[in-house]
Amino acid sequence: MNGIYYIQIMATQIPLNRLKLARVAAGLTQAELADRVGVTRQTIGLIEAGGYNPTLKLCLRLAQVTHKTLDELFWSQGEE
């Protein structure tokens, strides 16, 4: 629209994940996984609990370490 501008605050929806299942399947503890991807154990705990929205870079690293694809690890609400 000409001359009218909107400031849109984008919803920060945290993606759902199967990180815990993938981590257990890979035989790793939270601390071990955290060490391998270069974050803290608390960050892994929060991602598993759905309390932190990781960057794409971290998602890719998690998928690589747990031998899963991004699709298998993360998805958004309403998408199964």
Next chain:
Amino acid sequence: MFIQKTKIDERMRSNTRHAAAIWLGVTQILLAGVIFYRLYALGQPDAEVRDFQAVLAISIFGYLALQLILGGVMPVPTWRGAVAVYVALTSVIVAVCLIVYGWPKPEEWASTWLPVLAGPALFLCGYVLVARLGQWLVERQIERMSE
């Protein structure tokens, strides 16, 4: 070892930025509180709080300018839009000043009409320049990374 090495990951960096932004806001509010307290509770003259006012203005406008530059997505008004905003902004300021102070004497026009008319224009020019600079920087970054 007495001190355990802490790993700084992306979540901690994000939290640090969040905390800094919140605390910047708190600091600005406290500074504004100090200015009001000195002016209206202690009755100090305006000249004695000029330094606080300058720091507060630099802090607020510097923050907004940085947001515009780093974000690069803030709306840049068209010329017609900018003129409309200028007219609206100036009308509100003029109306409020006339109600509070009344019509100024001709010898006071340089210190009354001039800042009221030039202030919003300078503010809008600054906004447009900074917003355009932000957009240009982001577009240039995209071009450079796509090469």
